Every structure is written in structure tokens, then in C-alpha cells.
């Protein structure tokens with residue numbers, strides 16, 4: 215495993231030894247531990263459907279015909295497949311917004327999780343994808359999947375702070391944060407993307423953000439922050455930090471109506487985690503939005 219940090223330590227995670235780089239901050243240490251320990255069935259069982267493991271949410275209409283009757287003994291399996299289909303549809307929309315990518319290009323998946331979006335990007339464009347995550351468990355998982363798929367020469371994950379990456383200035387054709395920008399300061403994040411992206415390169419984020427029109431983060435947004443130990447930014451902060459870092463928005467898409475069917479379906483499943491109500495209520499009261507922002511590095 216490649217590491218872009220200078221010192222390392224061993225720690226105990228779930229009773230086993232895991233390799234944890236010295237975090238840039240105590241907060242990043244907490245986030246590394248959080249994702250090293252994470253093994254929720256709602257993520258693993260969905261990933262098992264086709265081997266693409268996501269840590270993001272879904273978009274699009276539910277295919278009720280494919281789900282069939284709730285009385286059917288195979289209903290739960292179909293529901294899991296449907297939730298997974300919607301999560302992969304979200305990643306497809308992110309990739310749609312990366313623009314023209316060639317086989318020779320290298321992309322950066324910032325906060326790559328178990329690597330589902332990285333694999334999909336390689337499968338679509340034939341390009342190289344470099345994923346970074348704070349979690350050694352996730353990086354190992356992603357690299358193992360890439361090896362199993364025979365694409366480890368193109369898809370690679372490493373334990374690395376996305377605010378301080380080893381990628382050379384101007385070397386990257388496109389980069390993204392798929393539900394990972396709520397763990398960092400946006401000025402620091404966009405300064406780093408702006409540094410390693412080529413001029414004319416594309417940056418995309420899919421994220422949940424609080425709506426400035428609501429006023430301040432609602433109780434539901436605060437509940438989501440506490441649940442994931444993250445810090446959801448406002449839509450205004452995204453646009454301001456992009457403008458300050460040579461990232462010019464080309465598309466701002468409100469995906470809130472598209473993600474509600476996913477949440478309403480998930481709330482009926484046996485895999486609920488308890489956070490469904492906060493997402494549904496905040497999307498419905500307008501305090502929280504699910505957005506995609508695509509920007510050009512100028």
C-alpha cells in the first residue's frame with residue numbers, strides 16, 4: 215500500500231490491527247477510525263449485488279414493476295438491488311458531468327470510500343483513477359476489488375488527506391468529491407483540486423448542503439452532522455469557495471426531488487440505520503438540498 219504520509223502507527227480497530235497514518239488533525243483521526251470501523255449492511259449488502267461498493271445515496275424513480283409484491287419472498291432481495299441501482303445511477307450522473315475524458319487521462323476520486331465510483335469511471339472512460347481516503351480499511355478494500363477485476367493497473371486507492379495530495383500540479387484531467395466534501399474546509403479542498411487539475415480540467419461534487427434560504431442549519435441537518443461526524447456546508451459556501459479557487463461552475467443541479475424516492479424506499483427496508491427520517495424531513499422542509507456542482511478549472 216502506498217502512503218503519502220511521513221509517520222504511521224498501528225491501532226486496534228474492531229479487535230484487529232489496522233494501519234493508520236498519523237492524521238493531519240485529531241478530527242481526521244476520528245474520521246479515519248469511523249470509516250475503518252464501518253461495516254453497515256446497507257452498504258455491504260448493496261455492494262454485494264454486483265461488486266460496486268458505494269458510500270453515497272441514490273437518485274431516480276423507483277422501478278415498482280421490478281420490485282413486485284411486498285408479499286413475495288424475494289422482495290427484500292429485490293429491494294436491495296433497487297436501492298443499489300439508484301446509488302449507481304447517482305454515480306453515472308456524476309460521471310456524465312466530467313466532460314470528455316480520454317484513456318490516457320488520470321482522474322482523482324477525492325474521499326473514494328470503497329472505490330465504487332472509481333471503478334465505474336475506469337469502466338466508462340478506460341482512464342486511470344487515483345482514489346484517496348483517510349481509511350486504510352477502505353483503501354485496502356478498493357485495491358483488492360481492483361485486483362479481482364484485473365484493473366489494478368488503472369484503479370488505485372491510497373491512504374491520503376485529500377487536502378494535501380501527492381499529485382503533481384496541473385497533472386489531473388478531472389476530479390470529484392462524491393459525498394465527501396462535508397468532512398473538510400472548502401477553501402482548503404478547492405485550493406488542492408485547483409492545484410492538481412489541468413487548466414480546463416473539470417471538477418464535480420455531489421453533496422448535501424444546507425439551504426441559505428432556510429436561514430441556518432436545521433435540527434435535521436444538525437442530526438445528520440452528529441450521525442456522521444461531519445460538517446455540512448451551505449450551498450453559498452460551495453459557490454464562494456469555488457469562485458475563490460479558480461473553479462467556475464458550469465452546472466448546478468438540484469437533485470433533491472430525484473433523491474427522495476431512494477430515501478422513501480430505504481425507509482421501508484430492513485436495512486434502515488435510523489438517519490432516514492432526518493434526510494426525508496430536511497429535504498421536504500427545504501432546509502437541506504442534494505446538489506451536483508460541476509466546475510471548470512480556469
Ligand SMILES: C[S@@+](CC[C@H](N)C(=O)[O-])C[C@H]1O[C@@H](n2cnc3c(N)ncnc32)[C@H](O)[C@@H]1O
Pocket residue numbers: 242245246249267268269270324325326327328329330331346347348349352374375376377391392393394397398
Ligand atoms: C461518505 S464516504 C464517500 C465515499 C465515496 N466517495 C463514495 O461515493 O462511495 C466519505 C469518504 O470521505 C473520506 N474522507 C473524509 N475526509 C477525508 C480527507 N480529509 N481526506 C481523504 N478522504 C477523506 C472518508 O475516508 C470516506 O472514504
Ligand SMILES: CC(C)=CCC/C(C)=C/COP(=O)(O)OP(=O)(O)O
Pocket residue numbers: 254256257268269270271393394396421422438442444446487489
Ligand atoms: C449527503 C450527506 C450529508 C452525506 C454525508 C456523508 C455520508 C456519510 C454519505 C453516505 O455514506 P454511507 O453510504 O456509508 O451511509 P449509509 O450507511 O447511511 O448508507
Ligand SMILES: [Mg+2]
Pocket residue numbers: 256257268269270271
Ligand atoms: Mg450507504
